[in-house]
Amino acid sequence: MPRLCVVGLSHKTAPIELRERVAIPEGGLSDALKRLTGLPGVREAMILSTCNRVEIYASLDESIAVELLMPFLSGSHAEVEKALYRLEGDEALRHVFKVTASLDSMVIGESQILGQVKEAYALAVAAQTVGPVLQKTLPRAFQLAKRVRTETDVAKSSASIASAAVDLAEQIFGKIAGRSVLCVGAGKMGDLSARHLKSAGVGPLHVVNRTLSRAEALADKLGGHAAPWSDLESLLAKVDIVLCSTGATEPVITAEQVSRVMRARKGRWLFFIDIAVPRDVHADVGQIENVYLYDVDTLEKVVSQNLEGRERAADQADKILLEELARFVVAERHQGVVPVIKALRGHFEQVARAEVERALAKVHLDDRARAQVAQIGDAIVNKLLHAPLTALKRTAGDEQADGEALAKAVRELFALDRLEVSAERSEVAEVPASEAGEVPAKEAGKGSR
Template sequence: MHLVTYGINHNTAPVHIRELFAFDASMLPAALSTLHEDDSILEVVILSTCNRTEIYCCVDAESDNQILAWLHQYHQQEDGTITPYLYHYQQADAIRHLMRVACGLDSMVLGEPQILGQLKDAYSQSLNANTLGKSLGRLFQHAFAVAKQVRTDTAIGNSPVSVAFAAVSLAKQIFSDLADSTALLIGAGETIELVARHLYDNGIKRIIIANRTIERAHNLATQVDGYAISLSELPAHLAEADIVVSSTASQLPILGKGAVERALKIRKRKPIFMVDIAVPRDIEAEVGLLDDIYLYCVDDLKEIIEENLQSRRDAALQAEEIIDTQVDHFQAWLRTQDAVPVIRAIRDNAEEISKHSLERAIKQLEQGMPAEQAMTELARTLTNRLLHEPSRQLRQSGFDEEGHLLSAARRLFNIKDPK
């Protein structure tokens, strides 16, 4: 049995190529089944995300070239379309690649945790499609365990490396308990949506979404149990906010120094934490000069993110060491699987010899042979028959000068050198 991986990702292929070879979740059951129909493809898992498409297989040692042909045919692409963008791993390299993917070391954002959930979904799809066997099943479970170990033993996921996550992490440093805080989010784009979700997941008390289009603000607010307002209502709600995060496409500032001063007066100088992610800026720079205002712009967050990325890079080096060790462990397990059919054959042969010898002994007893003599004969026959072929092979190895066979026999039967 041979482990192989074929794939493309954000590092090797532009988005228009990744789109050509992506698998929608609804396509996966049929795709898995059709690839598995090839007798040489013993086990299959397909991972498909916006950043990567990867096929993990157990194949007959000489039969993995069908995978690429199938991939082109399934997506109705001309042969060779994917070749310039492709990576191909075998055995230890395939094992290591899966573990690196599971740990987020091969992701666009180093150490991101979402890929582990996507791998688990791919594993479940293969399990449901009956294309997952003992080897790939064990490999994926091992990879999940390694990812958990890396998360526990290193700081790979401790430092925020997205603008949204960095903003929320700063807020948590200033407000120890977000459950007592109100956030005012200005805009309703992707970044604000991520901020809203991070705040919601961290148990914030209340979220107000302000946007030029009230309907869009309302759609986001309903997802985080929030409240939607229009931009014109900002002055009336600013004093309620402990946290303000703004990210719009406005060419002019949305919050000026005067409006913030009025809000602080209403709040009786209770501090406000502000993050301006927009370019051009949504919050006048002079706001940062006010007492009780903690104002950060996107450049401040980038510095934090770069520091945190370096922390993750350091953690990634530790993760690589863990993965190297675990690759060795899994390969050792694979080697034990090679012994299973040999052990089974030895046992089957021994049981066949035992059965025939026992039948002979029973006949001897029925014919009147004394029990002690029949038992002695049974023991002698069993010994001779069980050791006949190994003894013949060892004697032959002396003629063929195969000393390694004699050494293996000593190890196999735990024979000590005479003193």
């Protein structure tokens, strides 16, 4: 029976220099998958290669050790080998679930990883290196990830300064869509944050800068309007959000100026995001009524509070993970006894049918009576099988009970493997009950879990 295995390294076990060495570029993934599944005993494989982790998810034959996959990533470099973790069975399953649900990420709850795992899976599907084990595991992991996102706060708070600023703007204005923004300064930091605001759906965007040409360049890039420095105060009176990122050594926006502006605004709320160091907005501005001022330090404080919240939420997510894991394992175990149940029922039904037919051949009955005799045969089979089938199902789902041993015993007692083989050989599979006990144990164990 093939089992799920994981070999890989992540930000938790290896520094970026090692991860870089092992990373597989997107273009090379299909080839790598083919080479992997070409290895002896590797039934299925997929590769997850992101900036924080490189991992192989594979299903290996029982006789193959998981270590077989290690040289594939390490290239036999001792340093890389030391950083590699290898997991199999339930541990591997738990790891795949954890990674997909973003509970193993550097920033817990970040949304990118789910997309990356989905892409890696799609690529393996396209490369036809996916089989029953991964086909069962990955979709279940995606479901779990969705549950974790909707049922816990793990992904609800923002984990970067830019997204924290967007959150704060929403706490002041409600929806951020359509709110006007003024970028004071046209540096790289301002550019990045303005892009984030833009992608959050803000409305008109204005850029002022001491050098007008740079303001124009940024405004062109972001689809905004550039204005000379002298327009600063009039623009402050118009916009809702001000993003400051100049390289000035002294504050360029003072409390007196903002007080004047607030009178012109008739007290409308104004939100300053000051990501410049040294700060662009004088600290006293934050004291003015209906003005909210967040600088790099205070934004970082908000982010770290959020991250703490995520850690707490991760505990709840872990509970969900364990729940799903247990459900998955039980379902798998149930799945494992299905062939035994099918074979046992098939065998009983076949014997009953044959005996009924033999008996009917000796007597003359009308159609109704024949149907009734056949029904009696079915009823006897059902009654006889009720208790053993219930026991098989119950022990399969119970971790304490040895369901596997029971299934094996049933196979052996009723010579189910031998019956299956003979049924395959010929369509007629009538085995005398007297032979049931003579099946070699080696054969009887085949196919059971």
